[in-house]
Amino acid sequence: MTKAPPRPSRALRVSALAAALAALSTTALAQEVAPAAGDPAVTLDRLEVTAQRRVENIQDVPVSISTLSGEKLDVFASGGGDVRFLSGRVPSLNIESSYGRAFPRFYVRGLGNTDFDLNASQPVSLLYDEVVQESPLLKGFPVFDLERIEVLRGPQGTLFGRNTPAGVVKFESAKPSQDANGYARVAAGSDGMWNVESAYGAPLTDRWSARVSALYQRREDSVDNTLAGAPNDGFEGYDESAARVQFLYEGEAFEGLFNLHKRHLNGTARLFRANIIQPGSNDPVPGFDRDRVSVDGVNFSELDTWGGSARLRWDLGEHNLHSITGYETAESLNRGDIDGGFGAAFLGEGNYGPGFIPFASESADGLPDHRQVTQEFRIESDYGGAFEWQAGVFWFDEDISIDSFNYDSLAPGNPQTGLAVQTQRNKAWAVFASGDYDLTERFTLRGGLRYTKDKKDFSASVVQAVPFGAPVGGPYRVETDASDVSWDLSGVFALNDDVNLYARVAKGFRAPSIQGRLAFASPDAPNGGVSTADSEEVVSFEAGIKADLWDRRARIGFNVFRYDVDDQQIIAVGGGSNIATLLNADKSRGQGFELDLEAYVTDSLLVTLGSSYNDTQIKDRNLAVPGCGGGCTVTDPAVLDPETGDPTGLYLIDGNPLPQAPEWVHNLTARWGVPVGDGGEFFVFTDWAYRSEVNFFLYESVEFRGKSSLEGGLRVGYNWNGGDYEVAAFGRNITDTTRIVGGIDFNNLTGFLNEPRTVGVEFTARF
Template sequence: MSSSRVSKTAYRPARLALAMACALPVTVLAQEATTTASTPATLDAVQVTAQRRVENIQDVPVSITTLDAETLGVLGSGGTDIRFLSGRVPSLNIESSYGRAFPRFYIRGLGNTDFDLNASQPVSLIYDDVVLENPLLKGFPVFDIAGVEVLRGPQGTLFGRNTPAGVVKFDSVRPSQDFEGYGKLAYGSDNMWNFEGAVGGALTERWSARVSALYQRRDDTVRNTLAGAPNDGFEGYDESAARVQFLYEGDGFEGLFNLHRRDLNGTARLFRANIVEPGSNRFRPGFDRETVSLDGVNFSDLETWGGSARLRWDFGRYSLYSITGYETLESLNRGDIDGGYGAVFLPDSGPGLIPFASESADGIPEHKQISQEVRLESNLDGPFDWQAGAFWFREDLTVDSFNYDSLSPGNPQTGHAVQEQRNTAWALFASGEYAATDKLKLRGGLRYTQDKKDFSASVLQAVPFGTPVGGPFFENTDVDDISWDASAVYEFNDDVNVYGRVAKGFRAPSIQGRLAFGGISVADSEEVISYEVGVKADLWDRRGRIGFNLFRYDVDGQQLIAVGGATNQAILLNADKSIGQGAELDLQAWLTDTLLVTWGTSYNDTEIDDPNLAVAICGGGCTITDPTTVINGQTFALVDGNSLPQAPKWIHNLTARWGVPVGDDAEFYVYTDWAYRGQVNFFLYESPEFRGRSTLEGGLRVGTNWNQGNYDLAVFGRNITDSTRIVGGIDFNNLTGFVNEPRTWGVEFTAKF
């Protein structure tokens, strides 16, 4: 694609699930409850660190949803990767064209559909206080996690990198002096095994440690029907991860040290040629999700490891923090991009029209990320408290891109391009909170950021009909920016807080070198101004809790990616402006002393506002509904007024947990969860074939626990209606798409000690 400037049929949703969704307008979170035989069930207070301090979620002037350890365990019970969080909180969408390796996050419609391994995202992922910048790092498995916080809207004052859309923050369970741990083992359909566990305790009076591990595997679920193909089956995986932590607790000093590693061996995203019915977004007749016919090689290998040191000195009225992080990775992901076999100019090809064969791989052979933050925080008795610090970031990476000939024996390599980038950034920041009255608190912050990228790209082996051997070609960017936020929280009464917030976010420029199919493209920095008002309240004597907000944001120079098209290019560009507005609702409630229900909903109305923005259209079979223009003999779509890609207007999620005592020390329970996501555009232009249908996926867990909850045995199902949807596409060759995860059933046993 280029860009330029110019003057099996899806299962219908269960009626019961829809009725519950309509009746209980909230968020996915099974809160721990305070209850005894003689007192009604109530919700515990939720503590968050959204402002880098421990606070009650009701007092924080930010739209936040939290997920606790129990909820995370239920949602991840089928062995799925981090994408299981998609749609499980308001305004959060996660998708991938790489499978388990490369999640792309979207909050309030702001994200990045770029598939390049050098892509930046406007949603920052913070894992144990360390920012994970490369998209391959962001897929680290979710295990032994104390909780997840999803912060919506710009968070550019207190968090380190590229947060104009928001932050997803993970906190691992910390070591302690108490000996404790757990083990969880699940077995399910398609020979799925899922194990995770942790053990920790005191080493000395000052030192403690915790070791956590995860192992997941599943057999191939899709059979390759092409005789003599390099792969017999697809969509199996074998993944392991581990984390070791050491905690030192001294007099006025604390040090928490972390080492972690991930290894993934599995299938790259499985592309399927011509699965879309022309003129619609439904499957072609005869579609079978369990079979494909591919002549390309398919695999996904990823290895990551890293470490961090989080230090805190307590000086009484002041605390000093140091956070040092190191991450590195190595990867190679190879797939059959045309989604079929052969080509139209050969005697045999298919399924459907295959204009030409395409098989490629992308990998990172060298990578390192180093980050350092120093922060001073006040602990004063007066009405004013503050924190200030400095942040430094450095990332060096090399990206290899390969092309192969699927039509020749052995699928030989036919092209090789390489990108190298060095990114250095530093920032100074300060934030303060002032209690103007007993009921009114004011907050504000500033952050100055300087960001520099040095980029080079070369073609080492020419692609047939593509770019010849050449290079290196150089690009660089060097920008600075000031982000800020200002907010107020007013305590209306003991149970109700209202707040308002305005914030400016910033994302540094991006560079991409798709030399095998074009050239280097650069997107300038983008800036976001966000406005938000909301209310947070405890209800019915703390039997319920609600959070509701309205928001609007304006993006100047939003970074977008025009991917695919007839020439299979990926071009970075900036839209003059993008606009988003909507509402978000979180609710948790004990409807009875044995039934806890949560509901989350979000409405996001996004729009590209740029009358002159034109992108090349698809290369095969789609129906363009945008106005078009011809530039140098090529047809372009004018995308002004379109919604942002992968930005659903509606997201709903529901959980319900019902439990009853059995005997003196046991419980029988039923837990169900449902997530709905509205329609989305896969690309910048609009086409019915590349507009994903709405999705509704549900989970069910039935089990019993005993010995004060230390033992649990349950059967579970994920995607229990076996809903099948096209969740992404490739538009340069034919009507190629990929689908969601299949239904999974299993049994799981957990023991805590």
């Protein structure tokens, strides 16, 4: 195959688009908006974040940040969705999963990891109440009773450590206080959807307070299995519950926040659909019906997690000492029909489908043992002067065991036919320091350093051999021992009281990764097929503007960025041999811009707009990966055997965009409200999220390139008694957009879909 013609100069496109958008934004915001007559104009509240581990005005922080909180977050979550509903809701953020609700994969500025192994690392770190959630199964904890979500883009290694070269997503729970308050919310919708959540916090004594939060979500199966005698009659249903209890002690010079949380999920694993993709396109095949499938494999997803944390602070006068202790554990088993259909071609005509199924594939991944312990001690200055600093030490200890099963879908009872096991002990520690200095009344300089040591001891074995796969063997052992220095340097210049300019350069890294999915490895593969990727390092440059406009009726953030990755860790998944292999690309590059805008257009109309452009490119002339084994049309240059001239099944990926990295992400919300009666309001809230095309894999192919997607939401409601009570009708994905958002490439043109339309009603009481 020949590669598609090159696109126009990417650097020129980024520069031109950034300049055009900046000019457009400035022009639009410069226009006067007349406030309503009579009462003073409505203004935006000061937005405080903890992106630099201390509470600051978002306008003063030299990092590209987006936040989600309050009503906007409640609206996005109203359809009973999992954390993936955040995808595309802020610039440069994409979230997807081949596990369903259990295992979200985060991408920021195009940097992420498509690896589906339970041992996979990600370059986007997720922190829940200041505790890192390292395992992918911990990253999907339900979104409820939150104070806010912060999305930090670009390397955050100085203050948040390893595995943050793309960014950090921070969740902050609503905390206990001496003021009693809470809420109860009940929503019911299509497909038997229920979304019930409640929280209440109150003082226990004049020093102690507590808050209890709980969530229950349920949806009935919405997809019927038309195959007679199959193990499952229907799919896409789930029951999920989660709870959190917190205790806060507030003393004269000591504060302690204690947190316990738990999650239980019982539902359907990701539903794969055989030959859903029309050859030569990414369109669903003619006659496709998203409400019906024919599969012969077992499908379920079970996940239990729980953990706790203690966040302590001592006031030492001009210094504050912090201690953050965290413990997390998870147990899961996720099983699915990977070929997405029934039977196999060698059984004869009429005994397989839909479409051509060369062989059956059914597997499961389990996490029978997992624990994670983290400890941080951090001291920060509180001089109230021109120079402030913070420094600390960090410890991480994780122990995991993973079981990978294979099953025979063609035999009665779908018996187990293969088992590979992995174990890994990961220990890491770090020391760090950061400071900021007011060089003048208008210019502040910030910088920091972090030294990290990361060590992994890994072992994998094939306990039960898969037919035509790797023989029983092992243990195959790998050890990695890496160290790195992350750093950042930035400056903020106050152009005036309302406008700040900033520039930032930062370096981050991701520790080495190990992959041991051995069941289908070649019998003569080195070390049984275990693969390792060395550390990756990212250097990012960013410059932007943050401003309050129209007498604080509007707020804008705009930045341009570029990053270069050395030895980027990538995963070649699937392909004709159905194996997963870790690789290091020589280099990759990303560049683009991001815009966040929030404005009261009138006193009754609040509009937010987010937009980003991410141009990513793999830069490695010699890097080749397996193409699909399921009949797709690869457009990358094929690697030929130097002796015979025959295709080797490998394709060069130099110049390809990173997988699951949309060039464009746009999001828009608009809320209009009008007073009704005494203390009542009628309101309309709409939100829209767009992302452009994405590659599902490292290679480019016509079939496995997802189409652009636009999804919208609508909420119409009435609240009364000053907002204490609210009833609303809502819709998510109101246009019922159907998109193929991922694929399995080794067997047939298998794909999986986005979430369908959900409509419902919701009642909320606040007290």
